[in-house]
Amino acid sequence: MSERSLMKGNEALAEAAMRAGCKCFFGYPITPQTEISAYLAKKMSANGGLFLQAESEIAAINMVLGAASTGTRCMTSSSSPGISLKSEGISYIAASDLPCVIINVQRGGPGLGGIQPSQADYWQATKGLGHGDFHILVYAPASVQEMVDMAVNAFDKADQYRMPAMILADGLLGQMMEPVTFPEIKPMEYDKSWAASGHKNKREHNIINSLFLTPEVLENSVIERFERYRKIEETETDAEIYLCNDADIVVCAFGATARVAKSAVNLARGKGIKAGLFRPKTLWPFPVNELKDAVKTAKKILSVEMNMGQMIDDIKLATECKIPVSFFGRTGGVIPKPMEILDKIVDLGGDI
Amino acid sequence: MAVAYKRPHAYCDVPTHYCPGCTHGIVHRILSEVIDEMGIEGDTIGICPVGCSVMAYDYFNCDMIEAPHGRAPAVATGVKRAKPDSYVFTYQGDGDLAAIGTCETVHAATRGENIVVIFINNTTYGMTGGQMAPTTLPGQVTQTTPFGRDTSVQGFPVKVCEMLSTLSGTALAQRVAVDSVPHINEAKKAIRKAFENQKEKRGFSIVEVLSTCPTNWGLSPVEALDRLRNEMIPYYPLGVYKDVNVREEGKEDA
Amino acid sequence: MLNEIVLAGFGGQGILFAGKILAYAGLMDNKEISWLPSYGPEMRGGTANCSVCISDDPIGSPLVVDPDMLIVMNEPSFDKFIDNVKPGGTVIVDSSMVDKKCNRDDISVYYLPASSLADENGMTGMANIILLGKFIKETKIISLNTLESAFDKAIPPKKKNLIEVNMNAVRLGMEQ
Numbered sequence: 001m002s003e004r005s006l007m008k009g010n011e012a013l014a015e016a017a018m019r020a021g022c023k024c025f026f027g028y029p030i031t032p033q034t035e036i037s038a039y040l041a042k043k044m045s046a047n048g049g050l051f052l053q054a055e056s057e058i059a060a061i062n063m064v065l066g067a068a069s070t071g072t073r074c075m076t077s078s079s080s081p082g083i084s085l086k087s088e089g090i091s092y093i094a095a096s097d098l099p100c101v102i103i104n105v106q107r108g109g110p111g112l113g114g115i116q117p118s119q120a121d122y123w124q125a126t127k128g129l130g131h132g133d134f135h136i137l138v139y140a141p142a143s144v145q146e147m148v149d150m151a152v153n154a155f156d157k158a159d160q161y162r163m164p165a166m167i168l169a170d171g172l173l174g175q176m177m178e179p180v181t182f183p184e185i186k187p188m189e190y191d192k193s194w195a196a197s198g199h200k201n202k203r204e205h206n207i208i209n210s211l212f213l214t215p216e217v218l219e220n221s222v223i224e225r226f227e228r229y230r231k232i233e234e235t236e237t238d239a240e241i242y243l244c245n246d247a248d249i250v251v252c253a254f255g256a257t258a259r260v261a262k263s264a265v266n267l268a269r270g271k272g273i274k275a276g277l278f279r280p281k282t283l284w285p286f287p288v289n290e291l292k293d294a295v296k297t298a299k300k301i302l303s304v305e306m307n308m309g310q311m312i313d314d315i316k317l318a319t320e321c322k323i324p325v326s327f328f329g330r331t332g333g334v335i336p337k338p339m340e341i342l343d344k345i346v347d348l349g350g351d352i
Numbered sequence: 353m354a355v356a357y358k359r360p361h362a363y364c365d366v367p368t369h370y371c372p373g374c375t376h377g378i379v380h381r382i383l384s385e386v387i388d389e390m391g392i393e394g395d396t397i398g399i400c401p402v403g404c405s406v407m408a409y410d411y412f413n414c415d416m417i418e419a420p421h422g423r424a425p426a427v428a429t430g431v432k433r434a435k436p437d438s439y440v441f442t443y444q445g446d447g448d449l450a451a452i453g454t455c456e457t458v459h460a461a462t463r464g465e466n467i468v469v470i471f472i473n474n475t476t477y478g479m480t481g482g483q484m485a486p487t488t489l490p491g492q493v494t495q496t497t498p499f500g501r502d503t504s505v506q507g508f509p510v511k512v513c514e515m516l517s518t519l520s521g522t523a524l525a526q527r528v529a530v531d532s533v534p535h536i537n538e539a540k541k542a543i544r545k546a547f548e549n550q551k552e553k554r555g556f557s558i559v560e561v562l563s564t565c566p567t568n569w570g571l572s573p574v575e576a577l578d579r580l581r582n583e584m585i586p587y588y589p590l591g592v593y594k595d596v597n598v599r600e601e602g603k604e605d606a
Numbered sequence: 607m608l609n610e611i612v613l614a615g616f617g618g619q620g621i622l623f624a625g626k627i628l629a630y631a632g633l634m635d636n637k638e639i640s641w642l643p644s645y646g647p648e649m650r651g652g653t654a655n656c657s658v659c660i661s662d663d664p665i666g667s668p669l670v671v672d673p674d675m676l677i678v679m680n681e682p683s684f685d686k687f688i689d690n691v692k693p694g695g696t697v698i699v700d701s702s703m704v705d706k707k708c709n710r711d712d713i714s715v716y717y718l719p720a721s722s723l724a725d726e727n728g729m730t731g732m733a734n735i736i737l738l739g740k741f742i743k744e745t746k747i748i749s750l751n752t753l754e755s756a757f758d759k760a761i762p763p764k765k766k767n768l769i770e771v772n773m774n775a776v777r778l779g780m781e782q
Binding site: 023024026050052054055056058059060062063064065066067068069074089092096195196197198199201202205206207208209211 | 393394395396397399406407409410412413414415416417418419420423426427428429430431432433434435438455456458459
Binding site for chain 1: 671
């Protein structure tokens with residue numbers, strides 16, 4: 001289907017997952033991501049896959065652990081409070097070197113929070129989604145089209161690196177409709193000889209496990225995983241760089257916020273302020289080199305986020321605090337307005 | 353010379369970490385015998401719990417997965433739904449299955465997941481050193497009930513087979529023990545029946561095995577077996593609590 | 607050219623559907639479009655609104671704060687949005703549902719008893735579409751043909767008879 005169709009972000013993502021060969025989906029209802037479940041409940045079996053509503057987010061992620069252990073492409077989806085519940089399972093999945101895709105259509109937090117769009121799970125996704133030393137791949141779509149493209153890519157990268165990949169979306173992207181086209185998907189083959197899918201009396205038994213009682217053995221398994229992470233940090237970063245060539249002020253924003261920030265950057269350019277936009281598409285690995293390139297002419301950086309300032313840490317680290325970084329954010333489900341961001345850009349531009 | 357005792361192929365030829373007198377070994381053996389006798393090792397995937405049998409993935413020759421504490425039935429669901437033609441079993445202790453994993457257990461049962469659950473009930477948390485389990489008997493002294501389980505404070509034990517037998521998705525709920533040869537034979541038959549149920553897609557089968565924990569009970573292996581007979585069986589009566597096969601044959605629903 | 611539109615009313619009045627039709631019309635015209643619903647705990651009876659952007663260029667924020675165009679079907683929505691309409695903007699009001707009149711003179715406001723018209727013409731429940739007809743007549747951002755093809759695209763094959771029903775409501779709105 002190369003035709004442009006109009007779909008909600010949640011539904012487009014669900015369709016993309018199916019096309020990417022996702023054979024099992026385990027979910028639990030929570031606003032604002034429930035359309036993913038509803039879509040797959042309707043379509044999965046006709047596509048030779050399985051949809052199952054679990055009894056909890058905890059059960060859902062462990063069903064993913066089971067299906068992923070067999071080498072089957074699988075996915076679960078939730079929103080912020082539900083992702084917290086899944087974090088135990090995600091740690092086990094990461095530690096067992098299993099590929100899977102996890103969707104977080106973020107809502108305001110902490111606690112039960114609210115149901116309106118938020119990006120307050122940036123730290124959770126990129127720094128600490130569970131106990132122990134580990135990372136997951138984190139993709140930040142900014143349009144319904146990217147919900148599709150990144151979901152497809154996430155399945156491939158999860159398989160390639162044998163690790164969980166997350167689509168960190170938000171209520172805005174999940175609920176909005178935009179035109180979308182589905183790419184021709186070339187099924188890639190990955191080695192799954194590690195899978196626990198029954199040895200058929202043809203090989204030794206496979207064990208999917210995250211328990212290592214000998215400290216040196218556990219240390220080695222973690223170090224080995226981190227060597228893989230280093231390679232990912234070198235090769236898998238991605239970012240959009242917009243009008244940064246001559247920019248005095250580089251606005252950094254990801255996901256839905258980047259759309260609003262882009263409008264503000266355009267408005268600023270209209271006022272003769274040399275503003276640009278840097279949008280990380282991968283949050284882990286964070287596009288450090290891309291950011292360094294984007295801020296070559298910048299005198300100031302402005303991080304705009306739907307939270308109290310989380311990505312700003314990574315920006316400061318990436319730029320080694322050589323350029324002052326300011327912050328503008330709305331939280332609790334409030335979506336920033338282009339004019340608010342423009343005001344902040346104008347403020348910063350005043351003393352350049 | 354005739355071989356009188358042969359290790360089942362499904363049971364790995366490695367030393368286990370279990371304490372002397374622990375009955376895990378017996379259950380591992382009869383489970384492995386069933387896998388051998390049905391010729392299903394190549395299609396079987398086992399799920400280990402967190403607890404004493406956490407390292408059972410090293411003891412069974414089929415493919416094995418280690419699950420988070422209590423989540424084995426959810427992991428088994430994922431495996432079985434992804435690979436419906438495989439044989440999937442979980443092997444869980446009482447803390448894993450009847451405390452932290454109660455939700456997963458009940459829902460796997462009520463969905464009628466075609467899996468086999470081997471449930472080891474030894475009335476204590478063995479691996480962490482003998483704390484109160486959901487199955488700890490009233491009055492039983494454990495590390496966390498040093499004056500005995502007081503039901504006015506800690507409540508009552510969970511009777512798992514009785515509870516799960518009320519669910520429509522449960523095909524088999526049977527309680528057995530491994531304190532004597534006749535009981536061990538009965539236990540093996542129950543496990544075989546559970547796997548046959550899975551083969552015939554009859555639903556969720558649980559075999560609760562009353563077991564011993566001499567170390568944490570502070571008893572010798574022989575004394576532990578006596579306790580199982582004299583204290584556990586009266587509280588947890590052996591028998592079939594639900595068997596859909598019996599119902600199908602027109603007999604009463606046990 | 608970016609047109610930012612808000613449609614607002616009670617849940618169940620077809621506000622989201624009318625917004626979707628506008629979005630589909632933009633799709634038919636090969637425009638950039640976005641449609642964003644309000645979402646909340648109330649399924650029926652609460653207030654509902656959606657933002658629709660139709661543009662020649664990629665759309666920034668899909669959330670419309672200051673609309674160029676507004677369709678309102680109840681008084682709370684009228685109160686909420688009327689002051690935010692950009693100067694020069696166009697507002698279509700279902701006057702069967704909204705008693706108030708707007709006292710701004712920098713915007714064009716059209717009052718249409720859409721709900722009564724719908725009832726009188728055997729189109730109960732289609733006030734949203736009648737308002738849509740008035741909307742395209744006054745704003746001219748979408749042609750009647752495009753709107754018809756939008757219905758064709760949005761309505762599932764089994765319910766194709768509904769296209770004509772909707773188009774009748776559109777025409778009724780355009781006659782007002």
